Amino acid sequence: MKNWWRSLGIGTKLSILIQGMLVVVLFVAHFWVINLFNEGILDEAERRAEISADGVINGMNMLMVTGMITDPENRRLFIKKMGASENVSELRIIRAKQVQDQFGPGLPEEQIRDDMDRRAIESKKPQFELSEERGMLKLRAVVPFIASTYFRGTNCLNCHHVQAGSVNGAASITIDLTGELNNIRHAKNMLILGHILLQILLFFAINWLIQKFMRPLVKLQSTMESMQLSGSMEQFVPIRLEPGEQDEIGKLGLAFNQMSEALSSSERSMKLAASIYQSNADAIMVTDENNLIVDVNPAFTRITGYTLEEVRGKNPRIMQSGKHDQEFYRHMWQAILNEGHWQGEIWDKRKTGEIYVKMAHISILRRSDGSVYRHVAQFSDITEKKQKDELIFWQANYDALTCLPNRRLLNDRLAHALAANKRNRDCGALMFLDLDRFKTLNDTLGHAYGDMLLVEVAWRIKSCVREVDTVARIGGDEFVVLLENLGADIKDATQAAAQIAEKIRASLSSPYQLHDKVHHSSPSIGVSLIHGNGESAEELIKQADMAMYQAKEAGRNAVRFFDPRMQRSVEAIATLESDLRQAIHEGQLQLYYQVQVDRDRRPVGAEALVRWMHPLRGMVPPAQFIPFAEESSLILDIGHWVLDEACRQIAAWSHHERTRQLVLAVNISARQFKQPGFVEQVAAVIRKHGIQPARLKLELTESIALEEIGVITAKMHALRSELGISLSLDDFGTGYSSLSYLKRLPLDQIKIDQGFVRDMTVDSSDAVMVKTIIDMAHNFDLEVIAEGVETAAQLELLEQYGCVVFQGYLFGRPVPAAEFEAHL
Numbered sequence: 001m002k003n004w005w006r007s008l009g010i011g012t013k014l015s016i017l018i019q020g021m022l023v024v025v026l027f028v029a030h031f032w033v034i035n036l037f038n039e040g041i042l043d044e045a046e047r048r049a050e051i052s053a054d055g056v057i058n059g060m061n062m063l064m065v066t067g068m069i070t071d072p073e074n075r076r077l078f079i080k081k082m083g084a085s086e087n088v089s090e091l092r093i094i095r096a097k098q099v100q101d102q103f104g105p106g107l108p109e110e111q112i113r114d115d116m117d118r119r120a121i122e123s124k125k126p127q128f129e130l131s132e133e134r135g136m137l138k139l140r141a142v143v144p145f146i147a148s149t150y151f152r153g154t155n156c157l158n159c160h161h162v163q164a165g166s167v168n169g170a171a172s173i174t175i176d177l178t179g180e181l182n183n184i185r186h187a188k189n190m191l192i193l194g195h196i197l198l199q200i201l202l203f204f205a206i207n208w209l210i211q212k213f214m215r216p217l218v219k220l221q222s223t224m225e226s227m228q229l230s231g232s233m234e235q236f237v238p239i240r241l242e243p244g245e246q247d248e249i250g251k252l253g254l255a256f257n258q259m260s261e262a263l264s265s266s267e268r269s270m271k272l273a274a275s276i277y278q279s280n281a282d283a284i285m286v287t288d289e290n291n292l293i294v295d296v297n298p299a300f301t302r303i304t305g306y307t308l309e310e311v312r313g314k315n316p317r318i319m320q321s322g323k324h325d326q327e328f329y330r331h332m333w334q335a336i337l338n339e340g341h342w343q344g345e346i347w348d349k350r351k352t353g354e355i356y357v358k359m360a361h362i363s364i365l366r367r368s369d370g371s372v373y374r375h376v377a378q379f380s381d382i383t384e385k386k387q388k389d390e391l392i393f394w395q396a397n398y399d400a401l402t403c404l405p406n407r408r409l410l411n412d413r414l415a416h417a418l419a420a421n422k423r424n425r426d427c428g429a430l431m432f433l434d435l436d437r438f439k440t441l442n443d444t445l446g447h448a449y450g451d452m453l454l455v456e457v458a459w460r461i462k463s464c465v466r467e468v469d470t471v472a473r474i475g476g477d478e479f480v481v482l483l484e485n486l487g488a489d490i491k492d493a494t495q496a497a498a499q500i501a502e503k504i505r506a507s508l509s510s511p512y513q514l515h516d517k518v519h520h521s522s523p524s525i526g527v528s529l530i531h532g533n534g535e536s537a538e539e540l541i542k543q544a545d546m547a548m549y550q551a552k553e554a555g556r557n558a559v560r561f562f563d564p565r566m567q568r569s570v571e572a573i574a575t576l577e578s579d580l581r582q583a584i585h586e587g588q589l590q591l592y593y594q595v596q597v598d599r600d601r602r603p604v605g606a607e608a609l610v611r612w613m614h615p616l617r618g619m620v621p622p623a624q625f626i627p628f629a630e631e632s633s634l635i636l637d638i639g640h641w642v643l644d645e646a647c648r649q650i651a652a653w654s655h656h657e658r659t660r661q662l663v664l665a666v667n668i669s670a671r672q673f674k675q676p677g678f679v680e681q682v683a684a685v686i687r688k689h690g691i692q693p694a695r696l697k698l699e700l701t702e703s704i705a706l707e708e709i710g711v712i713t714a715k716m717h718a719l720r721s722e723l724g725i726s727l728s729l730d731d732f733g734t735g736y737s738s739l740s741y742l743k744r745l746p747l748d749q750i751k752i753d754q755g756f757v758r759d760m761t762v763d764s765s766d767a768v769m770v771k772t773i774i775d776m777a778h779n780f781d782l783e784v785i786a787e788g789v790e791t792a793a794q795l796e797l798l799e800q801y802g803c804v805v806f807q808g809y810l811f812g813r814p815v816p817a818a819e820f821e822a823h824l
């Protein structure tokens, strides 16, 4: 029962209680009303009975006054008539003892019959009794006759010797109340019906009201149940409250909505925070007030290799790499405790023992009383990024081959040095170094050897200067040395710079062991002095560069200090470039021809040598503009013009008996030969002039022949076998001639460099060299031509060694075509 009651809803409970109370109230009211009703009817009946009794007494008095009372029949008739009124079912006169004593016992029906009669007479008070039998309700009233002094103005008592107030008798009247009973029953039924109807009405009304009041509560309950089922506040849908629902329960719903929304928002925030924590790419480590690890996220495990179980309760110092000293950690904790946070790079150790660097942000969480609650460290592994940054920085600032600072870093350091020098009024020096004939090494032995040389040069320069000085590589074979803090005295600084420059020069001039080869090289060094007067970096580099050119012009392997006169020289070079471009287009170039003879001094051919007929400067020798043109693309235009002009000359000579058999040698620069389509270019020129290919000879230098051997030989085969022209290897002996290369190259001739020829009569080693070259050529079945033959002694010796073709001033200088033809 208790459980049943508890299991009921508040609405049902309220309904039962209110309905129950109403039933009780209505029930009580029902009986109270019925009782009132009954009492009213009874009172009325009693009043009527008393009135009837009063009438009977009055009537009896009349009988008494008239004397008719003495006749029993009169009394009977009177009673009969009095009792004939409606609803009076019995009327009887009872004679009291004092009357019996005076007037006799009277009629039998006038005797005291029952206890009720006796009580009325003895008590002198009317007695009533209600009885119901066979469906009839009767009220019997016994009303005593009290002797009174006056009766309608007459004092009868004196005559009848009856004391006033004594009882003479009583009237017993029985009134039929069945009609009233029926009325009461009907009224009762109507009342019950009314009650039932009222109860039903109230039942519905109360239920409706309770439901109305309970609606927000029910919504609240179902919302809470659904929230409980989902186990989350996140998807909370607020209770929809009607405008009328603004009572306490409505307000409760409203408060619930607000509270739930707050909880929902808080749950969402917490879930978001949790998901950020879990999915954060950065590692998060939480430690307690004793700096013992409390929690870590998955990124922590990914970065450090430690799981939460492995580190919980441990001090993060288990991850220390040992790369930081105690001072570092002391500063870090000082910042965390004083400023609430710290940020910086920390080198730590992973579980595997691998050292890595992380970017960490550590903050402190305090309780409201200020005591430390937690430390939160968030960090990311920046090892890779740092390496990349370092690599990017390195690539941007250092030369990959020599690991020396590049031009960019040099500019930075130079800017700093200049600022410092200006501040301190200190002197420094800037040296510009260029390796002499580096290009030849590169072209002959290949880039691998060139690279080896550059690395060695870099090392040697560094070993000549102090740690504070900067050695940079700013181009192929160009190095810059920045010397700082050379003192305030310009003379001393110049002296110091000169000594260091000389030291470098001497060091770089020593032989190099490049893999299997010994190489001789030298530098040209230009020096500009930093006076601490606010010179610009560009100005200084330019000055040093100009000084370096001066060193080159002075015969290379030299040191020169910047002089203003160098400026003019450099400007002249710039002018040369623009003039040369103009010369090609304006036909200022001209070919000279130098004869080549056999052992009988008979002309067998000629070498075409270009000359520049400058309108103002006069004839500019090729030694002044060919090396410069080789540095730029101008050599291609010049080379093409020379080839075309030479072929035009061969075509012209083909028409004359004396010149028809001559073979014209044309110098081909390495750059020209390496040009894609060079073979096609030569073929096109031959076709253009309709010459016999056998009359054309191309002079290639060793630098062409000894690089990219596969491509070179293919090209040479094409020129020789397909086109039918002959090939000569110029300046033989000056480069890095390799016998194996020589053997593989499809050559017709080798040309002994004039340097050997010049000194062969005075220098036995040159003579040996010449003889060796001639012998070797014969062994390879190659023709040998000696150039630069100026004396008969040279000729004699050459002939002695077996050389059969000669070129040199002894036979003729390079001259214009007409002059050449005239001397044949």
Ligand SMILES: Nc1nc2c(ncn2[C@@H]2O[C@H](COP(=O)(O)O[C@H]3[C@@H](O)[C@H](n4cnc5c(=O)[nH]c(N)nc54)O[C@@H]3COP(=O)(O)O)[C@@H](O)[C@H]2O)c(=O)[nH]1
Binding pocket: 594, 607, 608, 609, 610, 611, 621, 622, 623, 626, 639, 642, 667, 668, 669, 730, 731, 754, 787, 788, 789, 790, 807, 808, 809, 810, 814
């Ligand atoms: N790529 C091209 N190079 C060319 C061309 N024309 C010339 N050159 C190269 O220029 C360098 C200098 O040439 P040049 O001043 O003409 O000197 C040549 C001869 O005059 C000189 N020579 C000849 N005989 C003697 C001699 O007995 N004594 C002496 N001191 N000099 C002499 O030698 C130069 C020819 O040398 P080489 O070419 O090695 O045979 C020079 O390197 C030319 O090659 C051109 O059109 N294209």
